Amino acid sequence: xSDLAAFxxxxxxxxxxxxxxxxxxxxxxxxxLVEESWxxxxxxxxxxxxxxxxxxxxxxxxxxxxxxASSGTAAMExxxxxxxxxxxxxxxxxxxVSTAHMLHWAGIRPVFADIDPRNWALDPESCRKxxxxxxxxxxxxxxxxxxxxxEALQALCDKEGIPLLFDSxxxxxxxxxxxxxxxxxxxxxxxxxATKAFHTFEGGAITTNDDALAxxxxxxxxxxxxxxxxxxxxxxxxxxxxxxAAMGLTNLDAFDDILAASARCFQSYEQALRDxxxxxxxxxxxxxxxxxxxxxxxxxxxxxxxxxxxxxDLLGAEGVYARRYFYPGTxxxxxxxxxxxxxxxxxxxxxxxxxxxxxxxxxxTVDGDDVRALGNLLRFxxxxxxxxxxxxxxxx
Numbered sequence: 511x512s513d514l515a516a517f518x519x520x521x522x523x524x525x526x527x528x529x530x531x532x533x534x535x536x537x538x539x540x541x542x543l544v545e546e547s548w549x550x551x552x553x554x555x556x557x558x559x560x561x562x563x564x565x566x567x568x569x570x571x572x573x574x575x576x577x578x579a580s581s582g583t584a585a586m587e588x589x590x591x592x593x594x595x596x597x598x599x600x601x602x603x604x605x606x607v608s609t610a611h612m613l614h615w616a617g618i619r620p621v622f623a624d625i626d627p628r629n630w631a632l633d634p635e636s637c638r639k640x641x642x643x644x645x646x647x648x649x650x651x652x653x654x655x656x657x658x659x660x661e662a663l664q665a666l667c668d669k670e671g672i673p674l675l676f677d678s679x680x681x682x683x684x685x686x687x688x689x690x691x692x693x694x695x696x697x698x699x700x701x702x703x704a705t706k707a708f709h710t711f712e713g714g715a716i717t718t719n720d721d722a723l724a725x726x727x728x729x730x731x732x733x734x735x736x737x738x739x740x741x742x743x744x745x746x747x748x749x750x751x752x753x754x755a756a757m758g759l760t761n762l763d764a765f766d767d768i769l770a771a772s773a774r775c776f777q778s779y780e781q782a783l784r785d786x787x788x789x790x791x792x793x794x795x796x797x798x799x800x801x802x803x804x805x806x807x808x809x810x811x812x813x814x815x816x817x818x819x820x821x822x823d824l825l826g827a828e829g830v831y832a833r834r835y836f837y838p839g840t841x842x843x844x845x846x847x848x849x850x851x852x853x854x855x856x857x858x859x860x861x862x863x864x865x866x867x868x869x870x871x872x873x874x875t876v877d878g879d880d881v882r883a884l885g886n887l888l889r890f891x892x893x894x895x896x897x898x899x900x901x902x903x904x905x906x
Contacts, residue, residue: 522828522829522830522883522887523828523829523830523880523883525829526829526830526831527829527830527831527871527876527880527884528831528871529705529831529832529833529835529869529870529871529872530705530706530803530804530871530872530873531705531871531873531875531876532704532705532709532875533707533708533709533761533764533768533873533874533875534760534761534764535760535761535762535763535764535768536760536763536764539759539760539763540756540757540760543559543756543759543760544753544756546559547559547752547753547756552752553751553752553753554749554750554751554752555732555749556732556749557751557752557755558752559752559755559756559759560578560749560750560751560752560755562755562759563578563710563750563755563758563759563762564576564577564578564715566759566762567715567717567758567762568717570690570762571690571691571692571693571717572689572690572692572693573692573693573717573718573719574718574719574721574724575717575718575719575720575721575723575724576715576716576717577715577716577717577718577724577727577728577731578702578710578713578714578715578749578750578755578758579713579714579715579716579731579748579749579750580712580713580714580747580748580749580750580751580754581701581703581712581713581714581748582608582679582699582700582701582702582703582713582714582715583608583611583612583701583714584714584731584746584748585699585700585701585714585715585716585748586608586609586612586677586699586714587612587615587616587746587748588716588727588730588731588746588748589675589697589699589716589727590612590613590616590618591616591730592723592726592727592730593647593673593675593696593697593723595613595616595618595646595647595673596617596618596644596646597618597619597644597645597646598618598619598620598621598642598644598645598646599613599618599619599620599621599645599646599647599648599649600621600622600623600632600637600640600641600645600647600648600649601613601620601621601622601623601632601648601649601650601651601840602622602623602624602625602631602632602650602651602840602860603622603623603624603839603840603841603842603853603854603857603860604625604630604651604653604836604839604840604860604863604864605651605653605677605836605840606677606679606836606840607840607843609649609651609677609840610840610846614845614846618646619644620840620846621640621642621645622840622841622846622850622853622856622857622860623636623637623639623640623856623857624636624856624857624858624859624860625653625857625859625860625863626658626659626859627859627863629653629656629657629658629659629795630653630654630656630792630863631650631651631652631653631656631657631658631659632648632650632651632658632659632663633659633859634659634662634663634665634666636856637663637666638666639856641666641670645670645672646672646673647667647672647673647674647675648663648666648667648672648673648674648675649675649676649677650663650674650675650676650677650695651676651677651678651679651680652676652677652678652680652681652684652691653680653836654680654792654804654806654869655680655681655683655684655707655794655800655801655802655803655804656684656792656794656795656800657681657684657685657686657691657795657798658676660676660686660687660694660695663695664694664695667695673695673696673697674694674695674696675695675696675697675698675699676691676694676695676697676698676699677699678691678692678698678699678700679699679700679701679703679706680706680707680803680804681700681801682700682702682706682707682708682801683707683708683765683769683799683800683801683803684794684798684799684800684801685798685799686798687797687798692717693717693719696718696720696723697716697717697718697720697723698716698717698718699714699715699716700714700715700716700717701713701714702714702715702754702758706803707768707769707772707801707803707873708758708761708762708765708768709757709758709761710750710754710755710757710758710761711753711754711757712754713750713754713758726743729742729743729745730743730744730745730746730748731745731746731747731748731749732745732747732749733745733746733747767874768874769801769802769874771873771874771875772801772802772803772872772873772874773800773802774878775802775805775872775873775874775876775877775878775881776800776802776805776872778878778881778882779791779805779870779872779881779885780793781882781885782881782882782884782885782888783807783885783888785889786814786885786888786889786892787810787813787814787892788809788810788811788812788813788814788815788892789807789808789809789810789814789868789888790807790808790809790810791805791806791807792806792807792808802872802873803872803873803874804869804872804873805869805870805871805872806835806867806868806869806870807867807868807869807870808863808866808867808868809821809866809867809868810866814891814892814895815891815892815895815896815898815899816891816895816898816899816902818834818865818866818867818868819834820898820899820902821868821891822834822868824891824898825884825887828887830870830871830884830887831871832868832869832870832871833868833869834864834867834868834869835867835868835869836864836867837864837867838864839854839857839860839861839864841853841854841857841860842854870884871884
């Protein structure tokens with residue numbers, strides 16, 4: 511038992527392993543771009559580098575328009591307001607809480623639908639059951655880069671005459687049926703927060719093939735201006751700065767290398783977790799390309815011998831900061847827990863997954879040696895589960 515820090519030993523990992531440590535491209539390239547911005551004295555307001563980043567992102571994602579924003583949350587709010595959504599909008603409860611928050615702030619009721627156990631994304635059949643006269647849109651998520659059932663969701667929205675949007679925060683660099691995530695639905699919303707596979711320190715974007723929507727979004731992110739001194743609509747300040755774009759251009763230059771390193775880490779996890787009973791790693795659809803930025807798994811406490819939360823505590827004592835991602839579910843976070851206290855009754859797959867999911871440190875910054883050491887630690891825990899569980903019970 512002394513091998514575990516929780517029972518008196520030294521932590522196994524001297525440098526902590528965190529979920530999604532930020533990627534970074536070439537430092538000299540970044541500071542070179544910063545110096546160019548400095549010399550131009552053009553730091554914001556649709557600068558040269560923002561325009562360059564938008565063009566390159568649109569080309570990479572195969573879409574007509576990429577409109578950057580100051581954050582993914584700001585991008586989501588812009589899309590909600592530009593499409594004049596109202597009434598209620600169907601969203602998954604298994605997603606980051608910001609989508610529901612932006613709807614709530616706009617006076618729109620989030621309606622929580624269940625997820626498909628095959629991809630953890632919004633279940634089209636659950637969505638169909640939630641359709642009501644006041645539903646103005648569906649916003650689906652591609653969790654951990656695993657694409658939602660885009661065709662089925664699009665067919666449902668087409669039948670109902672409502673727009674389909676995608677929260678693609680986890681899915682930059684991923685594909686669906688051979689096409690890059692980014693060009694589906696009415697629009698897709700990306701987060702470029704520092705923890706994402708591709709980031710701009712902080713930032714986000716909306717991608718769309720709709721010319722009119724793109725024009726509205728560009729105006730709305732800049733206070734509603736349509737010209738030098740013409741304001742045509744209510745807007746906000748959601749512009750991306752040049753220094754954020756400089757980081758984006760730097761990381762875009764390095765992104766193929768980042769993808770390769772992330773894939774190596776992912777493959778190391780496939781080997782390390784393969785023979786551990788009670789931990790089932792979620793693998794991407796073999797027909798699609800993944801960014802391999804996330805390693806998520808389901809735990810089975812009966813087979814593993816310890817609960818998911820006990821496992822998190824044990825790993826944390828060793829310097830491995832895994833997470834129970836999207837926990838406790840948007841529907842169990844405020845204000846939705848109070849507003850919709852019975853929402854969980856129609857979300858059985860979501861509820862079950864939230865009790866089992868664990869996300870391990872992964873991505874381009876985690877090397878194979880650390881993954882193999884973590885695998886050995888997990889095997890030790892599984893082999894001594896009864897003894898560990900008894901010790902935890904006595905300690906509690």
